[in-house]
Amino acid sequence: MREERHDVVVVGAGPAGSVTAKHLALRGLDVLLIERNQEIGVPVRCAEGVSKGLEKFVRIDKRWICATVKGAHIYSPDGTKVTVEAEGSHAGYVLERRIFDRFLAEEAARAGATVRVKTAATGVIKENGAVKGISANCMGEQMRIYADVVVAADGVESKVGEWAGLNTAVKMRDIAVCAEFLMSGVEVDDAYCEFFIGDMAPRGYAWVFPKGDDCANVGLGIGADISTEGRRALDFLRSFVAKKFPAGKVLAEIYGAVPLSGPIYETVADGIVLVGDAARQVDPLSGGGILYAMRAGEIAAEVISEACEEKDFSRRKLYEYEKRWRQDFGRRLEIGLKAKEYFLKMPASRMNKLAHALAAKGTIKLREQTAVAMLKEFVRRSPSLLFDLAKLIF
Numbered sequence: 001m002r003e004e005r006h007d008v009v010v011v012g013a014g015p016a017g018s019v020t021a022k023h024l025a026l027r028g029l030d031v032l033l034i035e036r037n038q039e040i041g042v043p044v045r046c047a048e049g050v051s052k053g054l055e056k057f058v059r060i061d062k063r064w065i066c067a068t069v070k071g072a073h074i075y076s077p078d079g080t081k082v083t084v085e086a087e088g089s090h091a092g093y094v095l096e097r098r099i100f101d102r103f104l105a106e107e108a109a110r111a112g113a114t115v116r117v118k119t120a121a122t123g124v125i126k127e128n129g130a131v132k133g134i135s136a137n138c139m140g141e142q143m144r145i146y147a148d149v150v151v152a153a154d155g156v157e158s159k160v161g162e163w164a165g166l167n168t169a170v171k172m173r174d175i176a177v178c179a180e181f182l183m184s185g186v187e188v189d190d191a192y193c194e195f196f197i198g199d200m201a202p203r204g205y206a207w208v209f210p211k212g213d214d215c216a217n218v219g220l221g222i223g224a225d226i227s228t229e230g231r232r233a234l235d236f237l238r239s240f241v242a243k244k245f246p247a248g249k250v251l252a253e254i255y256g257a258v259p260l261s262g263p264i265y266e267t268v269a270d271g272i273v274l275v276g277d278a279a280r281q282v283d284p285l286s287g288g289g290i291l292y293a294m295r296a297g298e299i300a301a302e303v304i305s306e307a308c309e310e311k312d313f314s315r316r317k318l319y320e321y322e323k324r325w326r327q328d329f330g331r332r333l334e335i336g337l338k339a340k341e342y343f344l345k346m347p348a349s350r351m352n353k354l355a356h357a358l359a360a361k362g363t364i365k366l367r368e369q370t371a372v373a374m375l376k377e378f379v380r381r382s383p384s385l386l387f388d389l390a391k392l393i394f
């Protein structure tokens with residue numbers, strides 16, 4: 001069997017994996033980034049919306065921007081529209097992830113990482129309880145790839161962490177199953193993303209994100225625990241689309257899952273670090289994970305390169321990653337989780353009342369484009385309705 005050795009092997013070339021690989025390579029480490037699919041960025045499983053926080057990670061490039069948005073319209077169950085906008089010129093972007101993900105992998109390659117597609121991790125190599133590499137299938141050939149550290153960036157279906165002995169399980173009630181159509185011939189306002197709450201997406205929400213011209217990502221997510229024959233995400237999406245865009249044409253169908261559990265209990269073990277969806281670093285309220293995946297990748301690279309300098313790949317050393325990412329964005333995910341539970345229990349009548357109160361005071365302007373900033377503004381505008389939520393946030 002073919003064997004190889006690298007300082008670090010990164011499994012999965014999504015945003016988490018590519019950003020980790022880029023920053024490790026920039027620090028002079030020998031990094032191998034593997035991707036099971038034959039093309040990075042394909043298939044797309046995303047609504048492709050990000051806040052302008054993206055600008056902290058990469059220089060914006062027109063090649064992968066479909067739309068620049070000012071804000072969002074959020075519709076309550078009775079159709080009341082609440083508008084949220086950014087202070088300043090724009091709130092965020094709708095990406096073309098097929099190109100964006102490839103761009104991130106190109107950046108990793110340019111920094112010096114080796115990138116290999118059609119290469120799937122199939123297990124981890126363990127010695128005395130510590131992870132020492134992975135076994136992989138590389139274009140049909142079985143390989144053993146040794147590394148000082150393995151980075152599990154293998155997304156929502158992550159197996160690498162589990163193979164290493166970490167508990168990555170997510171309860172069905174904490175998973176959103178999603179269906180999305182890329183549609184043309186739809187009339188949308190290119191300056192706003194739209195969110196719809198109500199029976200069209202039980203235990204979730206529906207979205208319409210503009211993609212430029214007359215195109216949009218039209219999708220929805222529902223709780224995995226209530227998905228049954230005839231009431232799957234696709235069934236709900238078909239009826240949503242039939243009502244909202246009867247003349248629209250479906251150019252692509254997209255299915256995927258989002259972990260809404262909050263992060264796993266521990267994201268490191270001896271010789272291994274988990275980043276992005278693999279670590280469930282997703283905002284449980286919005287389901288957004290791209291920017292958290294990228295930030296986690298940056299932090300992971302910092303800590304792994306320190307570990308390489310000290311030649312200490314123990315859990316104790318790698319735990320520094322756990323501490324730093326929790327300090328950086330852990331609290332936001334915690335609040336997101338509590339807020340998700342809070343809104344899931346809120347009856348439609350109360351949600352409508354809240355929307356009426358918020359809409360009556362005009363457009364909500366936000367300095368920071370995060371779910372937490374939006375919730376704080378909701379509480380400020382409707383303190384009596386959201387007294388319980390205030391206790392969770394402040």
Ligand SMILES: Cc1cc2nc3c(=O)[nH]c(=O)nc-3n(C[C@H](O)[C@H](O)[C@H](O)COP(=O)(O)OP(=O)(O)OC[C@H]3O[C@@H](n4cnc5c(N)ncnc54)[C@H](O)[C@@H]3O)c2cc1C
Binds near residue numbers: 015045048154257275
């Ligand atoms: C329908 C839907 C809509 C979404 N919309 C948004 C949104 O609008 N905004 C937002 O911020 N987030 C959104 N998300 C979440 C977002 O897509 C993820 O949080 C983000 O992609 C996480 O990046 P990642 O690198 O951790 O994982 P991924 O992007 O999933 O990348 C993981 C990679 O690992 C590869 N891989 C898996 N197993 C192996 C293996 N054994 N060997 C080698 N490679 C492997 C996969 O092929 C994949 O390329 C959405 C998700 C879904 C499903």
